[in-house]
Amino acid sequence: THFGYRDVPEKEKEGLVAGVFHSVASSYDVMNDLMSMGVHRLWKRFTIELSAVRPGHAVLDIAGGTGDLARQFSRIVGDKGRVVLADINESMLRVGRDKLIDQGIVGNMEFVQANAECLPFPDNTFDCITISFGLRNVTDKDAALRSMCRVLKPGGRLLILEFSKTNNPLLTKAYDAYSFSLLPMMGKLVAGDSESYQYLAESIRMHPDQETLEGMMKDAGFVNTVYHNMTGGIVALHKGVKP
Numbered sequence: 001t002h003f004g005y006r007d008v009p010e011k012e013k014e015g016l017v018a019g020v021f022h023s024v025a026s027s028y029d030v031m032n033d034l035m036s037m038g039v040h041r042l043w044k045r046f047t048i049e050l051s052a053v054r055p056g057h058a059v060l061d062i063a064g065g066t067g068d069l070a071r072q073f074s075r076i077v078g079d080k081g082r083v084v085l086a087d088i089n090e091s092m093l094r095v096g097r098d099k100l101i102d103q104g105i106v107g108n109m110e111f112v113q114a115n116a117e118c119l120p121f122p123d124n125t126f127d128c129i130t131i132s133f134g135l136r137n138v139t140d141k142d143a144a145l146r147s148m149c150r151v152l153k154p155g156g157r158l159l160i161l162e163f164s165k166t167n168n169p170l171l172t173k174a175y176d177a178y179s180f181s182l183l184p185m186m187g188k189l190v191a192g193d194s195e196s197y198q199y200l201a202e203s204i205r206m207h208p209d210q211e212t213l214e215g216m217m218k219d220a221g222f223v224n225t226v227y228h229n230m231t232g233g234i235v236a237l238h239k240g241v242k243p
């Protein structure tokens with residue numbers, strides 16, 4: 001069976017994405033480590049480094065899922081800081097909240113169910129916003145970028161960690177083979193759900209490339225935009241600043 005994500009009308013995509021993440025929530029962390037062979041931890045570490053988050057800062061991790069970035073931000077911002085882990089999906093949010101509470105990550109953490117397209121926060125609230133492997137799942141990415149710009153403080157940073165386009169044809173071939181055959185198979189074996197992982201592979205393929213995404217950030221109002229390719233461009237980290 002095939003999701004045929006490309007053929008789904010915009011309106012229905014949101015429901016499809018919701019279904020995927022309800023289905024994968026409980027096995028999400030294990031799959032992340034397996035699928036990326038642990039490398040997602042390095043990509044996330046670099047994101048934290050580039051965030052320049054300091055004690056006392058207010059940070060929003062949107063599409064935060066099971067809380068990998070939020071956990072580290074919570075330690076950095078300390079007692080006087082604030083970290084909001086927001087996600088549209090209650091199952092992902094529940095798994096993330098339970099995990100962080102179990103690990104004693106409490107006090108400066110908040111959990112909010114929210115859609116990146118219309119963030120429920122006042123203007124100029126956050127010093128930093130991160131969205132890690134989340135933007136490709138958002139239906140209206142331009143609206144989401146505008147919404148993130150609105151809630152950032154002037155001078156605040158947006159960091160987007162996301163799958164992107166490799167520039168090496170050989171790597172692209174290997175990666176396609178991996179994501180379209182091995183990935184759904186692993187999804188089936190580990191999570192009992194190959195369709196969700198088929199969807200994930202398709203959503204990666206359809207995501208805007210580095211230059212396109214940088215242009216979208218500028219259109220949404222960001223300045224000083226820059227991106228860093230990682231692992232041959234399989235993943236890129238985009239940074240932008242609110243003027």
Ligand code: SAM
Nearest residue numbers: 021063064065088089092115116132133134137
């Ligand atoms: N940030 C985490 C990480 O890097 O491991 C989780 C990434 S997970 C692949 C994508 C997350 O995006 C899911 O938890 C999903 O519920 C969330 N998501 C999808 N569409 C969203 C939207 N419109 N607004 C907020 N979150 C969304």
